[in-house]
Amino acid sequence: MVLSHRGTLMLLGVIFHVVYIWSIFDIYFRSPLVHGMTPHRADLPSPARRLVLFVGDGLRADKLYEPYRNESLALGDESAAPETEYLAPFLHNIIRTQGSWGVSHTRVPTESRPGHVALIAGFYEDVSAVTKGWKMNPVNFDSTFNQSRHTWSFGSPDILPMFSHGATNPEHVETFMYTHESEDFSADGSQLDTWVFERVQGLFDRAESNQTLREQLHQPQIVFFLHLLGLDTNGHAHRPHSNEYLNNIRSVDQGIEAIVNRVQDFYADDRTAFVFTADHGMNNRGSHGDGHPDNTRTPIIAWGAGVRGPERQPAPAAGHDAFSVPWGFSDLVRRDIEQADIAPLMTSLIGVPFPLNSVGVLPLGYLENEPEYKARSALANAHQILAQYEVKCESKRAHQLFFKPYPQLNQPDQRPDQLIQRIELLIEHAQYTEAETLCLRLIDLSLDGLRYYQTYDWVFLQSVVTAGYLGWILYSTLFILQHYVLGSATASPHSRIPPLDTSALVFTHLLNTFALLILGGLYTLLYVQKSPLMYYAYVAFPVYFWCEVIKTHRVFGSALHSALTFSPPSVGAGKGLGSGGGNPWWWVGGILLYILVLELLVVSYFHRSVLSGLFVLLALWPHVVDSALLTTRFQTRVPYLWTLFCLLMSVFTLLPVEKGEDQWQILAGGALICASGIVALGYRHTIMNKTKSSGGTGSRSRSHSTTLATAVLAGQTALVGLTCVLVLSTIRSLTAKAGLPEVNQLLAWAVLASPIIPLGIALGTIQTHLHRLVTIYLALAPPFILLSISYEVLFYFCLGVTLLLAVYLEQYRELAEPRQATLTYKGNHYTRLGLGDLFTAGQFLFLVNVGFFGTGNVASISSFSLEAVYRLTTIFDPFLMGALLIFKILIPFFLLSTVLGVINRIKRLPPMAMFLLVLATTDIMTLNFFYLVKDTGSWLEIGTTISHFCIASLFVLFVMALYLVSQLFTNGIRIPPLQLAVTKKNR
Template structure:
């Protein structure tokens, strides 16, 4: 069986990894020729201000007194430059946002598995194409562009990462540091002849990365006074820097300024997904080469922002975030970044129509170069008779469009030339997408065939090893068994040869060859298939159809719950009526009523807002008091008993009570300290980490008796969960655990109802590491329901409080008891542990269900595996490569979540067994007495 689980884990890792080769591959190509406009640029230098985490509405809207929070920027909009909204794409994070602005292409999705601070694939950027670039700001952003630059002409000045402290008294110092360093730099340039000559060169870029707003937004939320005051400070200091540039360069009129943001932020202080508050960022441009404000009487936009901002009289020109890169390149006359997919927004340019037309022509040729390289690569690795070119942009059409566009420019038909070049760009972008996804269908079919085969094999294994079906092997099957291996070896050789002559990557061999041994294993069980068919023929048709419909409906509810959390509520309401649909109500009324009550109570959580939107410390404290009451109840019940373990058990529960009290104090104390901007107290931080470390050890000191151990696990994990909670989610594990305790009782009652005699009472059953050596009984239909319940409760643990509904539902305030200095991996690990705690509670309860129902854990786990794989296959077919980036990202993340759940079930099962069966002792020798 160990071999099966090892192979199963390997197969699921392959299925999981396939999504990265099918959907998470780098769109970048190399080998293009740089393209630039053969006309003198309007600007010698460019200054790029990026206010990290600044929402468009926060900058443009007026305050309660009708005044602008950024009067200088607003005066630019009205008197000097052009403005609009820059539309970002998912994920709305700093790294992909800056890559889109500065390099012109969107998130390299292969970076999901390879890096956080740096793009893992080499790429060209505006900085690389510039003569010199000087940048100031965060150490998480600046090195990424310097590392990929050729030569030594991109200079970075970063502060220490420790400055990015969400609990600090003043996050605006991250911005003032940048402004002060820029002023110091130009002061030094006046006294340094070498530096002075460099900054007076043409094609120079100055990049100011301002992280204060993002930090204040995370710590205090965008509606806070700190965030709004930070906008005012940035506005004032930008005004100073602009004045300094004008004085330094003698008002030569050759400096272009761009002020924008990499992403916005939700009302609850997070970003990463596709909410408009995250994807709508400001763009304000002025200076050399930028069009002056245009007064208009009416504008056509779907939103109501213009009236709210009182900017309806000034022409708003929206762009996609990647369009900023070609705009900046055009302003200073450097080649467009080679990998850029941005379309030059000519409406922003204050230049001749010839310059605009030539710039658009350059833009079209630059993107067309990428298309040609991508097509050539795909053509060289595909058999000639199988290659299907992109028909909308043939070689002849490329030549024809470029010739026609050049002719329009010569004839002075500049608007026609711009329109034709824009059309060519859109076709080239479609072609890039076509060739980038060329192998997607082929690989998808291969993986789907493997998926179906694996699910079929596991189902047959369950029937063969854990059911009463006969397993006699007929002579016909024996004869066929000699032919079967040869046939599949031949198929494997043909597939290998097909991939070899196309020079496919080694991963393609894995995805395409894996189905061969899987389906061989399936067809090898031909006798089991025959037995199954024979058994189904004897089963009443109505019963078979009924069970099939129920199973299908149950799995569909699970799938829909990934899109609509309230489907979990619907499922729990149905669960609440389960005792009344069976005979359980007549056997155990109190337990049945308790099951109904807690099912309905748990059903409330998926209807609540996503965690993080409205923090409520009182609910965290209430959850802590409930944990203390539960601890007191347990201690009281222990004192009434007389046995040799009483002192040790009391000590364990007293430790857990102390941990709970300390957790409540740390949460309250940290909250107040951060409100006073005094940061995270060191003692609170030490206590938090100590509680986290002890939460996995203390349960092992308690008795292995079933309910004693489960309660001990709950109490220990709750102390950590309280530290990671910000609101109502602190109550979620308590309600979930109550339902789990009742579930254990319900399953034993169900077992007795079916006529199976239970050998022990629940109060005397012990967890034992060797419990599962003997298989007590064969599977029945009720066991499928038990496995479904487990999957449903695991999905409820995922989405019950919205912890993983989307990236932007994470609230960094959850980890402030542990650390406030920005550390993405540490913070992510803590939040992941918070999500896993309800998982662990469910898995521990499932261990108890397996024990009390006298069933092998392996057989139930195999059923869970089948249900999870059916869901994963469902999501595999729901993955999109069209529509909005949010739709595409969501569909991929659903598949990744289900596959991760399938893989981590093995590890969670091991952790649950460790927590429930392992026994440590504080002192003395082991004793055999029970509590």
């Protein structure tokens, strides 16, 4: 049956896209941990006995380093100009007098867990950790803490446990954590840092009277880890330009100074090394996660035992660029490092083995030890990275049928053992600088070799994935042609597919056998090479899809013949976008135009202004392409209103995505939604498709129904106004640092659940399409307002009106060019998919992209501010907050999916026809993004390309979800005819 076929297609599509979205990580970013290696360290006394690591979570490099104009310093003297000050005077003094400094460059995703793993364990964690919510370890890993003799860690329960869980002996990694409830965005985040500083002070206080603890604290190779979450909390709550964030930098600097003084007083041996850095930065919206430079550039300051002091040169000193010139350190050498380089730096300072899977390169410029110690540390670093290369090489050699070794380390004079011997010989002859240079060369070659083996399967996987996506596009397109263009039973003899003859059946059996042989051969190859299980799924899809495409390739010819010979008798046929008449050039032009729209949508991910240009074209469409059908045939203002609102919508994709909280824009949008509700009340008889009458039982029944519907509309409109008042009250309370009032919080959760009642009434009693659309639009408005911080409410209003106008335009087109029902499914008569339906599908794809990116950033899925959830909760809970943000993002799509379902019924298309048309073609965009993915270059470019591919891949699943929503919201809906006035010319 067709229904079972549709269900099979949907299920297959879901499985296919879920599997293939992980291919991007297998190809470009998956770096499995290598096991079976021996730890390496320099066999000389280390310069430091202990290390103190400070991590300012969410601290941007520029916010720590740059000077600020302090207006208060000039108070009392009107002639005095504001003076500049540094927010962290202690750390700036360290940079000037004691230590080395620079910028630590992080990788995407710029989240807390991957950042801490990189700087403490020295490797960039597998993205599969996201399936654990960035909390629990997908696999345990080695780290600096694990290699230390003992580590005391203080801070967040979201970060500390993963290093104790990953330790060989968890007992020697002690954790001191506050509760999750302490992470309150409505409170001052610096209190979290104060908690950490106080607990560290308390540890040393207890050691004064606890001999066992005192002995532990005097052991060599120990680490103190202070995780300072306040900056991240204040940045999310108030943004990094706020006074709260800047004052938090001051308090962190003061706390670090107190801890440093206490440590030095406690030990009094000058054998302590200190490192201050951050796991990630933060953009101006108070978010992070992507590859924007504000997120990837963090500070690194090191001082104490074994650390090189400041190096002065005539300005400008080495390492400076336009980014650091305003900081006032142009006379000091700036030493930038990769975030993973911090782990080998820390292990070298205290003399413990390098973490086994570290890919960090020891930053020799930060060390001021004996030259021999630096050289032997570099050699140990080279040994440790080379060991990973050798294990990876042997693994590939053992399983690859046609193994090709990494050529650079396979030459007679470049073999690893020979390079190691040369380095050791140089160290024996005290040629330490030359030894360090050769170590760095061996490290670079080993890292390149690791990358060579990590990318060994790229060509194979890229080919398989490409074949899979192309196969899916053709396979789903064939399904649509067979069932929605040709049909299982039609009125036209040209639309039937000829039955298979004997030779065709033989061909089908041979093709199935050949496909099984190919699949068996591929599986054998994967088994011999011990490939990951996901590889088996990758190759199965293209074999199946292409086998089915080849078997049913005749559908293309039948569909083309049907399209060119079948033209339904209709008024004005061929003047609009109907079936295309019998002209093949209409079809060629329409398909090329549709593909062009998809490619423009790809470009819009990089340039949001493209969306504005497409809105301008949509605004002109009724007056150019459909002019003969709409603007001259019917006496209606709808085409002109459509033009107006399309032009209004084009403004939103030109507005900046870095928006702050603006209560007046929220109230303006709420007022417009209230006004639209009042207009709906004024035209309630029209949208309910009822006429005023009096007398009789039927009249009383209709009156009761109208009264209930009127009450629902009035109640929804009033709730929109009350939600605006609630949002305004909450904003003022949070701004005044009074926290989230409990009454406001309870009301907010009630507003979030408020759509349940009107949606239930709409689905149970409201049958006319306009009435139901208006009810859904008003029902979803309060929660959207509740979760908005700026012009998003205005966007929702304009989008809702635009979608309602789209429904009117489709009804006008149907009246102007009626479509003949020529398909029969389950006793119901439907129309075939025609050329004009490509326009509707393209418009739907465009509006879906606008729905998501109209108020966000196409380069980042982290562009939606957490401020939106503070009306409901201020306690840090990533899953709840993420769910609320996703719900807000999805709200416009609930309305959009309902509109597409209504349009599908207006066109009298079979159920799911329009959704499947979108489903079959949207992977043209996905393939574009697949080949645009980068794993080199700036972190901004890398993060952007990853986000684009993930969004495009998930978009297909999203379309399927929209169909289910559409089926729910349009169940039992009735499309009454429009009462139109026709111009005299056409009467």
